[in-house]
Amino acid sequence: MLCADLISNSIPALQLHDTVSRALQQMDDADVVHLPIVADGKYIGLADEAELLDIDNDDLLLEELHIQWPKPAVNYLEHFLNAVKIASEFKLTVVTVVKEGDEYVGIITKQQLLSTLSEYTSAGEHGGIILLEMEPRNFSLSEISRIIETNDAKILHLNTYTDKSTGQLLVSIKINRNDLQDILASLERYEYTVKQYFGDNHSEDEMRDNYEHLMNYLSI
Structure with a gap:
């Protein structure tokens, strides 16, 4: 799935002629703390609520602020996991999507990601989760698949x-x-180390919560 497929059209970008107060209001309305700034269709940078709140005069225009706006972004043809990486790295509530030459395309919200x-x-989906731990050289997708499919x-x-x-490899x-x-018995018979598993007596809601925590831990 490409970044272009996830773009939200419901949240407008900021313009350089917007005031600080208007920018903060747009962030509040969209329930985000970041919004891209666009001028003549080009991505200028990413405004941060915390930075704008430090401005004493909220009637100032964004173009009047002496701020070096950061420019984290993804290309619209990149895989969406690159947007996840950018959002995680910069702790963003929106990820800006651009074309070549910083041409602004839109944003992807954290919720959409x-x-x-x-x-x-x-x-x-219905099912259980197994987390294995092993030396990287011992990882064999074909063997793990065969063990699971034979059950x-x-x-x-x-x-x-x-x-x-x-240095251990974790396989979720x-x-x-x-x-x-x-x-589990088959995996242990083949001397795999089962670090964690979620199934059997766990409720589906509990398993889903545990799986989401596990995905966050693995930084998917």
């Missing part, structure tokens, strides 16, 4: 992440069933 990420990782289950989503503190697997006991 989270919703799309949930679909992308199958977080809302009449299917992988809905798989993600890997290296724990920088240990979303599976299309809640009963994980036979799968």
Whole structure:
């Protein structure tokens, strides 16, 4: 899925001739703390609510402020995970989308990114989650898939992440069933280390919450 597919048209960008008070009002109306500034169709930079609140005179125009606006953005043809990366790196409530030459296209809201990420990782689908820990050299997708499929289950989503503190590879697997006991037994029989799992007696709501926390931990 491309960034262009997630653009919101309901939140207008700021203009250089907007006052500080108007910019803050637009942020409040949109329930965000960031908005792009656009001039002649070009992306100028990203306004931050905290920075604007420090301005003593809120009747000043944005173009009158001596601020070096940061310009985090993604190209409209990039995969949406790049927007997730930018939002996480800069702690943004909106991500600006541009074409070549900083031509402004629109924004993607944090809520839209989270919703799309949930679909992308199958977080809302019925099933359990298993988190494996292993040496990176021991990772074999084909073997893990075979073990799971021989237990009449299917992988809905798989993600890997290296724990920088240990160098170990963490493998998060979303599976299309809640009963994980036979799968866990098979994995352990093949000497896989199961670090965590969510299934069996966990309610679906609890599993969904746990999965979302796990995805945040893995920085998907």
